Amino acid sequence: MGFFFHIGRYFSMLSKVFARPEKAKMYVRQLFLEIDNLGVNSVWIVIIISIFIGGIMTIQFAHALANPLYPNELVGLGTRDTLLLEFSSTMLALIMAGKIGSNITSEIGTMRVTEQIDSLEIMGVNSASYLIFPKIVAVVFIFPFLYIMSVFFGLLGGMLTGPLVGVVTIPQYIDGIQWLFYPYYITFSIIKCLVFGFLVSSVPAYFGYYVQGGALEVGKASTKAVVNTNILILFFDLLLTRLLLT
Known part of the structure; x- marks a missing residue:
């Protein structure tokens, strides 16, 4: 019963979030603030994590494919496909759930316990829409850009690390990146990013x-928000992979 109660209340909240805004101009200003707060401030952590993960994956693929029968180009191909299909979308969403999700829960939760939300309601403001809608739009908007940045810097990290440790040359790595490339992988992951962005913003807000x-x-609510968001991300990752890649 508790599960269905939360589901019902979650969708009830979303109906308020996507209600017609009182003053559109006020929402636009809030949207840009949220893009800066939730998206731009996450750029550096995405870059740093992606560079290191790209380097780590390159070394691991080179170790796993240490067989004369396997061409070295497979190292670049494996790193590319792992970044495109899973890490830069799903794993990055899990990381952002901890950073962005906990931020959203603590901000809105603090406003709730200090009765600021009640004050907005008394003034006739749709508090759910005013506080949550800009956050959802900002995160959904910024996630595909973070994904593209993650893929780029992950591949860059692999290209720097591979030759540095002597597991692959730069020409071999670049040839591997270009080998058997399927543009649909990017489309698939962008769709996942949009879904994950919605989950990372709406579930913690709830x-x-x-x-x-x-x-x-x-x-405690921040911890619950991160845990539940991560579970939902993995569930929808499985669902979307089944629907879109088979």
Whole structure:
């Protein structure tokens, strides 16, 4: 019963979130603030993580394919496809759920326990729409760009690390990146990014919006939000992979 209660209340919240805004200009200003706060501030962590993961995957693929029968170009191909299909979309979404999701839950939850949301409601403002809608749009908008950046810097990290440790040359790595490339992989992962962006923003917002108690409960809600968001990301990753890649 608890599960269905949360599902019903979640969709009830979304119906308020996507209601017609009172003042569109106010929402546009808030949207740009959220893009800067939630998206732009996440760029550096995406770059750093992607560079290191790209280098690590290159070394691991080179070790796994250490057989004279396998061409060295497979190292670049394996790194590319792993970044395109899974890491830069799904794994990055899991990481962002911890950073962005906890931020959203704690911000909205703090407003709830300090009665700021109640004050907005008294003033006739649709608090769910005003607080949550710009966050959802900002995260869904920024996720595909973070995905593209992650793929680029992941491949760059592999190209720097491979020759540095002597497992693959730069020409071999670049040939591997270009070998058997399927543009649909990017389309598939962009679709996943849009879905994951919606989950990373809306699920934590739900836990923050309905939190009750004080600062301790806000902290617990942030933990629940991250855990549940990660579970949903993995579930939809499985579902979308089954629907779009088979």
